[in-house]
Amino acid sequence: MNWGKSIVLAFVIFIGFIMYIVIRSAQESVDLVSEDYYNEELKYQDVIDAEINTLPFKDSIRIEQIAQTIEMEFPDEIIVDAEGEIYFFRPNDIKLDKKILLQTDVNGLQIIGADQFIPGMYVVKVNWNKNGKTYFYQQNIFL
Incomplete structure:
Protein backbone atom coordinates (compact mmCIF):
# COMPACT_ATOMS: atom_id res chain seq x y z
CA MET A 1 0.00 0.00 0.00
CA ASN A 2 1.43 3.38 -0.92
CA TRP A 3 1.18 6.73 0.91
CA GLY A 4 -1.69 8.05 -1.23
CA LYS A 5 -4.00 5.18 -0.32
CA SER A 6 -3.00 5.43 3.36
CA ILE A 7 -3.86 9.13 3.49
CA VAL A 8 -7.23 8.54 1.79
CA LEU A 9 -7.94 5.64 4.18
CA ALA A 10 -7.05 7.84 7.17
CA PHE A 11 -9.42 10.58 5.93
CA VAL A 12 -12.23 8.04 5.40
CA ILE A 13 -11.75 6.65 8.93
CA PHE A 14 -11.64 10.17 10.37
CA ILE A 15 -14.82 11.24 8.53
CA GLY A 16 -16.54 8.01 9.61
CA PHE A 17 -15.58 8.69 13.23
CA ILE A 18 -16.87 12.28 13.05
CA MET A 19 -20.16 11.07 11.49
CA TYR A 20 -20.52 8.49 14.28
CA ILE A 21 -20.04 11.20 16.94
CA VAL A 22 -22.54 13.55 15.24
CA ILE A 23 -25.19 10.82 15.01
CA ARG A 24 -24.67 9.72 18.64
CA SER A 25 -24.86 13.28 19.95
CA ALA A 26 -28.04 13.96 17.96
CA GLN A 27 -29.70 10.93 19.58
CA GLU A 28 -28.83 12.02 23.14
CA SER A 29 -31.73 13.78 24.85
CA VAL A 30 -31.00 17.04 26.64
CA ASP A 31 -33.84 17.83 29.01
CA LEU A 32 -34.28 21.25 30.55
CA VAL A 33 -34.74 21.36 34.30
CA SER A 34 -38.00 23.16 33.59
CA GLU A 35 -39.78 24.07 30.39
CA ASP A 36 -40.89 27.32 32.02
CA TYR A 37 -37.53 28.22 33.54
CA TYR A 38 -37.77 31.96 32.82
CA ASN A 39 -40.98 32.45 34.81
CA GLU A 40 -39.63 30.25 37.60
CA GLU A 41 -36.53 32.43 37.77
CA LEU A 42 -38.71 35.51 38.21
CA LYS A 43 -40.50 33.82 41.13
CA TYR A 44 -37.32 32.53 42.78
CA GLN A 45 -37.47 35.14 45.56
CA ASP A 46 -40.67 33.43 46.72
CA VAL A 47 -38.72 30.15 47.00
CA ILE A 48 -36.00 31.90 49.01
CA ASP A 49 -38.62 33.38 51.35
CA ALA A 50 -40.25 29.95 51.78
CA GLU A 51 -36.84 28.41 52.62
CA ILE A 52 -36.29 31.14 55.23
CA ASN A 53 -39.69 30.28 56.75
CA THR A 54 -38.60 26.61 56.96
CA LEU A 55 -35.16 27.35 58.44
CA PRO A 56 -36.16 27.18 62.15
CA PHE A 57 -37.65 23.70 61.55
CA LYS A 58 -34.96 22.35 59.20
CA ASP A 59 -33.43 19.99 61.79
CA SER A 60 -36.88 18.56 62.59
CA ILE A 61 -37.64 17.53 59.00
CA ARG A 62 -36.71 13.97 58.08
CA ILE A 63 -36.80 12.33 54.65
CA GLU A 64 -35.29 8.85 54.36
CA GLN A 65 -35.80 5.48 52.77
CA ILE A 66 -36.67 2.70 55.19
CA ALA A 67 -37.04 -0.74 53.58
CA GLN A 68 -39.42 -0.30 50.62
CA THR A 69 -40.86 3.02 51.78
CA ILE A 70 -39.87 6.67 51.84
CA GLU A 71 -40.73 8.22 55.19
CA MET A 72 -41.19 11.96 55.44
CA GLU A 73 -41.65 13.50 58.85
CA PHE A 74 -42.40 17.15 59.51
CA PRO A 75 -42.98 19.14 62.71
CA ASP A 76 -46.67 19.30 63.65
CA GLU A 77 -46.76 23.08 63.99
CA ILE A 78 -45.93 23.68 60.31
CA ILE A 79 -47.51 20.68 58.57
CA VAL A 80 -50.86 19.80 60.19
CA ASP A 81 -53.70 21.18 58.02
CA ALA A 82 -51.19 22.33 55.39
CA GLU A 83 -51.64 21.99 51.63
CA ILE A 118 -36.53 3.69 39.51
CA PRO A 119 -33.40 3.39 41.70
CA GLY A 120 -31.09 6.39 41.56
CA MET A 121 -30.63 9.92 42.88
CA TYR A 122 -33.64 12.19 43.32
CA VAL A 123 -33.94 15.75 44.56
CA VAL A 124 -36.98 15.83 46.83
CA LYS A 125 -38.61 19.27 46.80
CA VAL A 126 -41.45 19.81 49.25
CA ASN A 127 -43.47 22.99 49.22
CA TRP A 128 -46.52 23.67 51.31
CA ASN A 129 -48.74 26.45 52.52
CA LYS A 130 -50.20 26.84 55.99
CA ASN A 131 -52.21 29.83 57.17
CA GLY A 132 -51.03 31.94 54.23
CA LYS A 133 -47.35 31.24 54.93
CA THR A 134 -45.34 29.24 52.40
CA TYR A 135 -42.62 26.73 53.23
CA PHE A 136 -40.04 24.97 51.06
CA TYR A 137 -37.63 22.15 51.85
CA GLN A 138 -35.23 20.35 49.52
CA GLN A 139 -33.08 17.26 50.06
CA ASN A 140 -31.19 14.77 47.89
CA ILE A 141 -32.10 11.12 48.38
CA PHE A 142 -30.72 7.96 46.84
CA LEU A 143 -33.29 5.21 46.25
Whole structure:
Protein backbone atom coordinates (compact mmCIF):
# COMPACT_ATOMS: atom_id res chain seq x y z
CA MET A 1 0.00 0.00 0.00
CA ASN A 2 1.43 3.38 -0.92
CA TRP A 3 1.18 6.73 0.91
CA GLY A 4 -1.69 8.05 -1.23
CA LYS A 5 -4.00 5.18 -0.32
CA SER A 6 -3.00 5.43 3.36
CA ILE A 7 -3.86 9.13 3.49
CA VAL A 8 -7.23 8.54 1.79
CA LEU A 9 -7.94 5.64 4.18
CA ALA A 10 -7.05 7.84 7.17
CA PHE A 11 -9.42 10.58 5.93
CA VAL A 12 -12.23 8.04 5.40
CA ILE A 13 -11.75 6.65 8.93
CA PHE A 14 -11.64 10.17 10.37
CA ILE A 15 -14.82 11.24 8.53
CA GLY A 16 -16.54 8.01 9.61
CA PHE A 17 -15.58 8.69 13.23
CA ILE A 18 -16.87 12.28 13.05
CA MET A 19 -20.16 11.07 11.49
CA TYR A 20 -20.52 8.49 14.28
CA ILE A 21 -20.04 11.20 16.94
CA VAL A 22 -22.54 13.55 15.24
CA ILE A 23 -25.19 10.82 15.01
CA ARG A 24 -24.67 9.72 18.64
CA SER A 25 -24.86 13.28 19.95
CA ALA A 26 -28.04 13.96 17.96
CA GLN A 27 -29.70 10.93 19.58
CA GLU A 28 -28.83 12.02 23.14
CA SER A 29 -31.73 13.78 24.85
CA VAL A 30 -31.00 17.04 26.64
CA ASP A 31 -33.84 17.83 29.01
CA LEU A 32 -34.28 21.25 30.55
CA VAL A 33 -34.74 21.36 34.30
CA SER A 34 -38.00 23.16 33.59
CA GLU A 35 -39.78 24.07 30.39
CA ASP A 36 -40.89 27.32 32.02
CA TYR A 37 -37.53 28.22 33.54
CA TYR A 38 -37.77 31.96 32.82
CA ASN A 39 -40.98 32.45 34.81
CA GLU A 40 -39.63 30.25 37.60
CA GLU A 41 -36.53 32.43 37.77
CA LEU A 42 -38.71 35.51 38.21
CA LYS A 43 -40.50 33.82 41.13
CA TYR A 44 -37.32 32.53 42.78
CA GLN A 45 -37.47 35.14 45.56
CA ASP A 46 -40.67 33.43 46.72
CA VAL A 47 -38.72 30.15 47.00
CA ILE A 48 -36.00 31.90 49.01
CA ASP A 49 -38.62 33.38 51.35
CA ALA A 50 -40.25 29.95 51.78
CA GLU A 51 -36.84 28.41 52.62
CA ILE A 52 -36.29 31.14 55.23
CA ASN A 53 -39.69 30.28 56.75
CA THR A 54 -38.60 26.61 56.96
CA LEU A 55 -35.16 27.35 58.44
CA PRO A 56 -36.16 27.18 62.15
CA PHE A 57 -37.65 23.70 61.55
CA LYS A 58 -34.96 22.35 59.20
CA ASP A 59 -33.43 19.99 61.79
CA SER A 60 -36.88 18.56 62.59
CA ILE A 61 -37.64 17.53 59.00
CA ARG A 62 -36.71 13.97 58.08
CA ILE A 63 -36.80 12.33 54.65
CA GLU A 64 -35.29 8.85 54.36
CA GLN A 65 -35.80 5.48 52.77
CA ILE A 66 -36.67 2.70 55.19
CA ALA A 67 -37.04 -0.74 53.58
CA GLN A 68 -39.42 -0.30 50.62
CA THR A 69 -40.86 3.02 51.78
CA ILE A 70 -39.87 6.67 51.84
CA GLU A 71 -40.73 8.22 55.19
CA MET A 72 -41.19 11.96 55.44
CA GLU A 73 -41.65 13.50 58.85
CA PHE A 74 -42.40 17.15 59.51
CA PRO A 75 -42.98 19.14 62.71
CA ASP A 76 -46.67 19.30 63.65
CA GLU A 77 -46.76 23.08 63.99
CA ILE A 78 -45.93 23.68 60.31
CA ILE A 79 -47.51 20.68 58.57
CA VAL A 80 -50.86 19.80 60.19
CA ASP A 81 -53.70 21.18 58.02
CA ALA A 82 -51.19 22.33 55.39
CA GLU A 83 -51.64 21.99 51.63
CA GLY A 84 -48.76 21.27 49.30
CA GLU A 85 -46.92 18.86 47.07
CA ILE A 86 -43.82 16.71 46.99
CA TYR A 87 -41.78 16.80 43.80
CA PHE A 88 -39.30 14.01 43.16
CA PHE A 89 -36.92 15.51 40.59
CA ARG A 90 -34.63 13.11 38.71
CA PRO A 91 -31.83 15.29 37.24
CA ASN A 92 -30.80 12.87 34.49
CA ASP A 93 -34.25 11.91 33.14
CA ILE A 94 -37.33 14.13 33.16
CA LYS A 95 -39.57 11.12 32.48
CA LEU A 96 -38.79 9.76 35.96
CA ASP A 97 -39.95 12.91 37.80
CA LYS A 98 -42.98 12.47 40.07
CA LYS A 99 -45.33 14.88 41.83
CA ILE A 100 -47.23 13.63 44.87
CA LEU A 101 -49.81 15.45 46.95
CA LEU A 102 -48.64 16.24 50.48
CA GLN A 103 -50.91 14.27 52.83
CA THR A 104 -49.42 13.76 56.27
CA ASP A 105 -51.10 12.04 59.19
CA VAL A 106 -51.78 13.79 62.52
CA ASN A 107 -48.17 13.14 63.58
CA GLY A 108 -46.74 14.92 60.52
CA LEU A 109 -45.68 11.64 58.86
CA GLN A 110 -46.16 10.69 55.22
CA ILE A 111 -45.14 7.30 53.85
CA ILE A 112 -44.62 6.76 50.12
CA GLY A 113 -43.92 3.41 48.47
CA ALA A 114 -40.37 3.35 47.08
CA ASP A 115 -41.34 0.67 44.55
CA GLN A 116 -42.87 3.33 42.27
CA PHE A 117 -39.42 4.86 41.68
CA ILE A 118 -36.53 3.69 39.51
CA PRO A 119 -33.40 3.39 41.70
CA GLY A 120 -31.09 6.39 41.56
CA MET A 121 -30.63 9.92 42.88
CA TYR A 122 -33.64 12.19 43.32
CA VAL A 123 -33.94 15.75 44.56
CA VAL A 124 -36.98 15.83 46.83
CA LYS A 125 -38.61 19.27 46.80
CA VAL A 126 -41.45 19.81 49.25
CA ASN A 127 -43.47 22.99 49.22
CA TRP A 128 -46.52 23.67 51.31
CA ASN A 129 -48.74 26.45 52.52
CA LYS A 130 -50.20 26.84 55.99
CA ASN A 131 -52.21 29.83 57.17
CA GLY A 132 -51.03 31.94 54.23
CA LYS A 133 -47.35 31.24 54.93
CA THR A 134 -45.34 29.24 52.40
CA TYR A 135 -42.62 26.73 53.23
CA PHE A 136 -40.04 24.97 51.06
CA TYR A 137 -37.63 22.15 51.85
CA GLN A 138 -35.23 20.35 49.52
CA GLN A 139 -33.08 17.26 50.06
CA ASN A 140 -31.19 14.77 47.89
CA ILE A 141 -32.10 11.12 48.38
CA PHE A 142 -30.72 7.96 46.84
CA LEU A 143 -33.29 5.21 46.25
